[in-house]
Amino acid sequence: xxxxxxxxxxxxxxxxxxxxxxxxxxxxxxGATVLRVESAKRPETLRRAGPFAxxxxxxxxxxxxxxxxxxxxxxxxxxxxPKAPELILRIAEWADVxxxxxxxxxxxxxxxxxxxxxRVNPRIVLFSASMLGRGGPMQTQPGFxxxxxxxxxxxxxxxxxxxxxxxPYGAYTDFVCPKFAVAAILAAVDRxxxxxxxxxxxxxxxxxxxxxxxxxxLDAAVNGREPELVGNRHPAASPHGAYPCxxxxxxxxxxxxxxxxxxxxxxGGVNTGETxxxxxxxxxxxxxxxxxxxxxxxDGVTDAQSGEFRTFRVRKAHEDKLDGIIAGWxxxxxxxxxxxxLQAAGxxxxxxxxxxxxxxxxxxxxxNHFTWLDHPEMGPYATDxxxxxxxxTPGRLDRPAPLLGQDTEHALREIVGLSEAEYRELEEAGAxx
Amino acid sequence: MTPESDYxxxxxxxxxxxxxxxxxxxxxGKMLADLGADVVQVExxxxxxxxxxxxxxxDTPGAERSLFWWAYCANKRGITLDIATDDGAALxxxxxxxxxxxxxxxxxxxxxxxxxxxxxxxxxxxxxxxxSITAFGQDGPxxxxxxxxxxxxxxxxxxxxxxxxxxxxxxxxMPQFYQHGGAAGAAAAMIAHTHRQLTGEGQHVDxxxxxxxxxxxxHAPQYWDLEQTILRRMGAYRESAGxxxxxxxxxxxxxxxxxxxxxxxxxxxxxxxxxxxxxxxEGMGSPELDAVNWEExxxxxxxxxxxxxxxxxxxxFFMTHTRNExxxxxxxxxxxxxxxxxxxxxxxxxxxxxxDYYDRIDHEDIGETVTYPGHFVKDxxxxxxxxxxxxxxxxxEHNREILGGELGLNDRDLARLTELGVI
Numbered sequence: 001x002x003x004x005x006x007x008x009x010x011x012x013x014x015x016x017x018x019x020x021x022x023x024x025x026x027x028x029x030x031g032a033t034v035l036r037v038e039s040a041k042r043p044e045t046l047r048r049a050g051p052f053a054x055x056x057x058x059x060x061x062x063x064x065x066x067x068x069x070x071x072x073x074x075x076x077x078x079x080x081x082p083k084a085p086e087l088i089l090r091i092a093e094w095a096d097v098x099x100x101x102x103x104x105x106x107x108x109x110x111x112x113x114x115x116x117x118x119r120v121n122p123r124i125v126l127f128s129a130s131m132l133g134r135g136g137p138m139q140t141q142p143g144f145x146x147x148x149x150x151x152x153x154x155x156x157x158x159x160x161x162x163x164x165x166x167x168p169y170g171a172y173t174d175f176v177c178p179k180f181a182v183a184a185i186l187a188a189v190d191r192x193x194x195x196x197x198x199x200x201x202x203x204x205x206x207x208x209x210x211x212x213x214x215x216x217x218l219d220a221a222v223n224g225r226e227p228e229l230v231g232n233r234h235p236a237a238s239p240h241g242a243y244p245c246x247x248x249x250x251x252x253x254x255x256x257x258x259x260x261x262x263x264x265x266x267x268g269g270v271n272t273g274e275t276x277x278x279x280x281x282x283x284x285x286x287x288x289x290x291x292x293x294x295x296x297x298x299d300g301v302t303d304a305q306s307g308e309f310r311t312f313r314v315r316k317a318h319e320d321k322l323d324g325i326i327a328g329w330x331x332x333x334x335x336x337x338x339x340x341x342l343q344a345a346g347x348x349x350x351x352x353x354x355x356x357x358x359x360x361x362x363x364x365x366x367x368n369h370f371t372w373l374d375h376p377e378m379g380p381y382a383t384d385x386x387x388x389x390x391x392x393t394p395g396r397l398d399r400p401a402p403l404l405g406q407d408t409e410h411a412l413r414e415i416v417g418l419s420e421a422e423y424r425e426l427e428e429a430g431a432x433x
Numbered sequence: 434m435t436p437e438s439d440y441x442x443x444x445x446x447x448x449x450x451x452x453x454x455x456x457x458x459x460x461x462g463k464m465l466a467d468l469g470a471d472v473v474q475v476e477x478x479x480x481x482x483x484x485x486x487x488x489x490x491x492d493t494p495g496a497e498r499s500l501f502w503w504a505y506c507a508n509k510r511g512i513t514l515d516i517a518t519d520d521g522a523a524l525x526x527x528x529x530x531x532x533x534x535x536x537x538x539x540x541x542x543x544x545x546x547x548x549x550x551x552x553x554x555x556x557x558x559x560x561x562x563x564x565s566i567t568a569f570g571q572d573g574p575x576x577x578x579x580x581x582x583x584x585x586x587x588x589x590x591x592x593x594x595x596x597x598x599x600x601x602x603x604x605x606x607m608p609q610f611y612q613h614g615g616a617a618g619a620a621a622a623m624i625a626h627t628h629r630q631l632t633g634e635g636q637h638v639d640x641x642x643x644x645x646x647x648x649x650x651x652h653a654p655q656y657w658d659l660e661q662t663i664l665r666r667m668g669a670y671r672e673s674a675g676x677x678x679x680x681x682x683x684x685x686x687x688x689x690x691x692x693x694x695x696x697x698x699x700x701x702x703x704x705x706x707x708x709x710x711x712x713x714x715e716g717m718g719s720p721e722l723d724a725v726n727w728e729e730x731x732x733x734x735x736x737x738x739x740x741x742x743x744x745x746x747x748x749x750f751f752m753t754h755t756r757n758e759x760x761x762x763x764x765x766x767x768x769x770x771x772x773x774x775x776x777x778x779x780x781x782x783x784x785x786x787x788x789d790y791y792d793r794i795d796h797e798d799i800g801e802t803v804t805y806p807g808h809f810v811k812d813x814x815x816x817x818x819x820x821x822x823x824x825x826x827x828x829x830e831h832n833r834e835i836l837g838g839e840l841g842l843n844d845r846d847l848a849r850l851t852e853l854g855v856i
Contacts, residue, residue, distance in 0.1 A: 005628030018651065030624050051652060051659040063655030114813065133811065136787030141764050142700045143771060146671065146681060150691035151771040153779050155682060157606045158595060165689060165773055166668050167681050168605055169594035170651035179616035179645075180464065184810040184819070186623035187444040187468045190630060194447075195437040200813040207790050210779065210806045211460070212612045214504030219488040220776030221804040222500065227776065230606050232583060235487060240583060242592065242601040276665070278601055280592070282581040343578045350584035352602050354593045355657040355664060358647055361588070366573035369644050370654070382658040387614070387644035388621030389570070391551070392636035393628050 004031025005393040009189065012088070012095040013037065013072065016044040018145060018174035019129055019205060020101035021068035023181040027097075028071035029386055029395040035091065035411050036072040039079055040404055040433045047404065053378035059404055060377045066401040067383045070373055073411045074402025081431040085111045087412075089120045094416045096192065097185060101129040104139045114200040124198040125188040129181060133204030145171030145205065152209040153216065159229040173209040180208045237284045238315040239292075242352055243327045245277040245335035278352040279335045281326065281342065286312070291345040301329045375400040408432050443469010444818050448533040448626075451475055451525075452509060453516070456483035457642075458538035458566035459505035460615030465534065465622065466508035467809060467819055473835060474511040475525070478854055480828040490799075496828055497798070503825045507794065507805060511826025512835050513856045516547055520855045527840055529554050529561060534622055538566045538611075541576045551637040561635040562625040564618045566611070570641040580642075585610030589646025594653055597668040613649065614642030670740075677736060680744055682773070685751040689773035690759050692751075694743050696730025700769065707766040712750050719746035780804065792821040832856055 009032035013024045021036075028034040038044055046065040053061045077084055089112070092098060098117060100107060107113050107128075114126045128134065131143040149155055149172045159165040181203055188199050210217060219225045232241040283289050289312075293304050303325045309315050315322055330338060335351040342349035353361055359370060359382070367389070370382040378400075386395040412418045412426075426432055441447055445465060450472040452462035466472040474481070485494065486501040515521040526549075529535060535554065537544055544550050544565070551563050565571060568580035575588075586592050586604045596603035621638045629635055647654070656662045664672050669682040679695045694705050705727050712718045721742055730739075751759065756772035763770035772778065785791065792807040805821045812818040836842045836856065850856045 005624050008631075009627070022648075026620060026624070049652065051656045051662070053659050055660045063659040064652035067652070067655055132784050133788050134813070136784045138764055138784040138787075140767075141784075142704060142767050143769055144693060147691035147693050147769055147771045150682070150689070150773040151779075151782075153774055153776060154605055155689070155691065155773045156775055158603055160597065160600060160603075163597065164669070164684060165682065166596060166603070166666075167671070167691065169591060169666070170649070170653065170671075172649065175649035175651070176613075176616070179613075179620040180809050182620035183464055183616075183623045184444075184468065186620075186627050188812075189627060190623075191437075191440060191444055193630065194435045195440050196434050197437045199815075199818075202811040202813050203809075204788065204790075204811070207785065207788070207806070207811075208809045211809050212609060213607055213776075214806055215486075215488055215501045216607050217776055217779060217806055218500040218504055218803065220780055222490055222801075223488065223492060225488065225776070227606065232601065232604055233606075234583070237581070242583070242587065242603075244601070276593070278587070278593075280583045280587040282583050284581065346579070348579040348581045348584050350578070350580065350588040352587040352593050353590045355590060355650070355653045357593075358590045358650075358654055359657060363569050363573045363575040363588075363641075363643060364647065367570055367641055367644055369647060370658075378659075382655065384644075384648050384654070386621075387617045387641050387648060388624075389639040389641075390621065390625055390636055391639070392634055393625070 002393055004396060005390065007031040009033070010094055010096045011035065012091050012098045014098070014100035014102065015129075016101065017046055018068065018171050019177050019181075020099060021046070022175065023129070023178040023185075024072065024099055025068050025070060026178060026182045026386070027185075029397055030393070031396075033415060034072040035075055035415065036069060036402065037075050037077050037088075038404060040076045041078050041080070043404060053375070053381060058377065063378070063381055066375060066378060066381050069401035070383045070397045071399050072402060073407040073415070074405060075408045075411050076405030076432055077408075078431055078433045079110060081429070083426060083429050083431040087426060087431060088112050089116065090418070091416050092117045092124060093120050095121070095124065096189060097125045097127060099127045099185070103142065104128070104130050104134040118198055122198060123192050123196055125185065125192055126198070126200045127181065127185050127203070128201065129177065129203040129205060131204070132206050134202045145174035148173045148205055148209070152206055153213050157216070157227050157229070160231045161229045163229075165229060173205050176212055177203065177205050177208045180211070233319070234282070237282050238312060238319055239322055239326055240282050241323055242278045242280045243323070243330040245279050245330055245333055245338065245351075247275050247277060248334060276354070277335050279330055279338055280350050280352060282348045284348075288347050289315070292342065292347045295342060295345055295347070296326070296329050299329065301325065371397045373397060373400040376403065405432070441469065442817060444812065445470035449473070449531060450534040450536065451528055451532045452536045454536055454538040454566065454615075455481055456486050456501070457568075457611040458536065458615040458618060459483060460612050461536050461564060461566060461618035461622065462509060463505050463507070464616065464619035464809070467821065469818060470534075472509040473528070473831070474506055474509045474826060475516070476511060476513050476828065478513045478515050478829075478856060480513070484828075503803070504805070506825035507821050508823055509826060510831040510835065511829065512832050513829040515855050516549060518853070518855050520850060520853065522547055522549060524836065524840065524855075525549065526554075526557055529557050532558065532561065533626070534562045534564065536564045536566065536618060536622070541567055541571045555635060559635055560629055560633055562622055562629055562638065563635070564622050564638040564640065566614045566618045566640045566642065568610070568614075568641070569643050571639045575643075580610070582608040582610045585642055586646060589643045590650055590654070591646050594650065594664060594666050596666045598666055602666060610642050610646060613645035614640050617645040678740060680740060683748060683751050685754055685756050685759055687755045690751060690756050690770055691773060692747070692768070692770040694740075694747065696727045700767065702727035702730070703767060704769040707768045708747065708770075711762060711766055711768070712746065715750070715753075717746070717750045717753075722746055789816070794821055794824050796824050798827070829856065
């Protein structure tokens with residue numbers, strides 16, 4: 001097996017919920033030693049969030065937690081215990097990087113702020129992430145990515161013009177930020193290795209997320225533009241949208257589709273799995289338009305041949321009518337078949353994958369997007385593999401997320417180097433709970 | 434060991450990046466540039482196709498007027514080079530010899546067809562980290578598929594979960610797909626860099642934007658894997674498990690706010706209780722909801738009947754307040770609530786102002802100072818290590834500086850290459 005690119009990088013990880021653990025998952029996936037501190041007294045939120053293996057809840061059974069904490073070592077330390085700060089400083093002497101995403105001020109209250117950490121280890125890189133960053137009038141505003149997406153400008157631009165805005169799925173900003181976080185942490189590590197100097201990086205999830213909307217903010221700043229809800233329309237493309245497809249008789253793997261009773265029950269009695277079928281089509285050039293029009297004509301749908309759709313400008317003027325014609329055509333087709341056909345004709349098109357489809361998607365399978373890890377309580381579970389394949393030192397997910405506190409002794413004694421006496425004293429004092 | 438003062442002003446000041454990306458993946462080099470690297474954008478003669486992407490300055494298209502280009506090429510220098518010509522490819526090889534990173538977003542196989550694939554470049558500079566950003570990766574069944582933003586957001590699984598349940602799935606109406614891949618490329622470039630600094634070994638990084646998007650879906654894929662549940666899009670609501678859901682988006686007096694009522698730790702139960710107390714203060718309280726044991730509910734979940742009661746009580750309260758009143762009250766009371774902000778709200782936001790977030794960059798060419806989103810991370814030891822320092826380059830603005838100053842081409846060489854259409 002090849003060596004991993006971050007082998008030797010030592011991380012003391014206080015991150016919890018999504019944005020932090022996803023950041024340190026990149027580090028653990030590429031070989032860093034990540035000691036994930038939790039407390040049995042106050043288990044982290046994600047351990048109590050579904051889904052659970054087999055639908056049965058339990059502190060070690062959350063698939064949400066298990067996905068983001070693969071390859072990490074799990075330590076249980078009661079941060080409210082009087083001996084905890086001293087122990088953390090001891091681990092900080094060992095560490096190259098400390099990561100955390102508590103409300104600003106939490107580490108300082110424990111006596112473990114950057115000043116204290118860098119006093120015991122001047123090389124330390126402390127990475128802090130929070131909703132709105134340190135300092136300023138709103139540093140302690142609580143939040144999750146699920147609601148922060150609204151302040152970051154996303155919600156305002158998703159939705160149909162005749163209805164209100166809707167949120168991007170999930171805790172969206174939580175999943176924008178980790179890629180920025182990894183780049184910044186490793187830039188600080190590079191400087192640390194070259195100069196011996198550490199630093200404190202402070203990430204505001206709001207500030208980072210705004211970089212995905214840079215052109216929109218510039219448009220407001222220099223043109224005074226306030227965006228409107230446009231559904232799936234695009235100012236430079238027509239047609240551009242998601243169009244209905246026929247219910248499927250076969251899955252992507254060619255197996256007959258017969259939804260089980262359980263699936264129907266789980267989806268609230270609505271067979272969304274087989275009827276909620278869509279294909280996206282995006283036409284930016286006249287060439288793409290001609291190709292799409294010919295494909296429709298080959299099926300006897302000639303309405304689109306009309307002169308009112310000939311140029312981009314006129315297609316824009318009659319876009320509702322055009323969308324209706326296309327939807328009437330796509331609704332008679334299997335979405336995968338249509339995607340292959342349109343792509344072969346040079347028209348950008350792609351099926352709308354639901355979460356089951358992701359597991360059956362031919363390209364994601366080719367890239368080994370899901371990796372199954374064998375977990376002592378959950379059994380095999382899917383975790384997502386990195387989107388970046390490194391030719392010489394590919395990432396590797398080979399250890400399931402830790403059971404709560406499973407590595408406390410191993411990590412403190414074998415990795416950090418506490419003596420048996422030191423360890424036993426902490427254990428007996430009740431600090432490792 | 435290098436003294437810190439010699440290391441340079443930005444975190445990545447010692448490193449050179451050649452950025453050959455077109456409209457796809459520009460963010461990758463931008464992130465490295467924001468961290469202080471010297472990033473040289475290499476465009477075809479006449480300018481990158483990304484310069485045709487709107488919005489535009491004063492709504493007039495033009496090579497120097499694309500705000501997309503401004504946003505994602507700020508901090509970079511720029512040269513023109515037709516790498517499909519022998520002269521252009523030769524010059525690129527000379528630049529590669531002294532570069533630390535090369536980023537590109539061409540269709541799979543394009544660089545190799547020009548004799549500029551990773552093995553070719555590795556032979557010139559074994560330390561080189563080359564990052565290729567494509568929609569689906571360098572090979573596989575979709576490798577040759579064309580993907581615009583909506584196609585990628587659909588295949589990545591995002592769209593199925595976004596939008597109203599009775600309408601087609603929705604995308605975010607500003608492009609996200611290649612931004613996810615670009616940002617992932619920067620993270621991976623730094624992972625490969627960390628290895629290279631220790632071993633001297635460069636490598637090729639193959640980024641799939643589709644995978645980057647599929648990783649943004651929180652626990653939704655795991656719901657299929659572990660509970661065989663396909664989560665659905667629910668408009669203002671979010672389904673968090675079979676049969677449990679939460680309202681996220683709410684109308685108020687002058688727009689919308691996001692508020693997540695639900696149970697569990699991480700301040701969620703406290704947040705709901707604070708909201709209920711506020712409603713009681715204003716004579717709109719709900720004894721039924723006060724009696725709910727929020728602490729015992731799972732994270733972000735509430736049973737249907739509790740959610741119905743919550744909507745019946747909270748929605749009328751929100752309609753009596755503006756989004757700023759609600760946001761201010763939420764801050765005071767530690768409630769998980771944010772306004773649905775417009776760009777002008779964001780530009781005027783007091784927390785961003787207090788953190789000195791925006792960078793005001795001189796566009797001397799048009800006699801204006803333009804406001805840019807600033808540091809994506811703040812270095813608390815020296816705020817100048819991360820942020821925007823200069824506007825995006827004009828077409829070929831640094832040809833003389835880089836091809837002349839660094840590669841030693843004289844005026845006659847430059848004139849000849851211009852005439853041949855190489856630069």
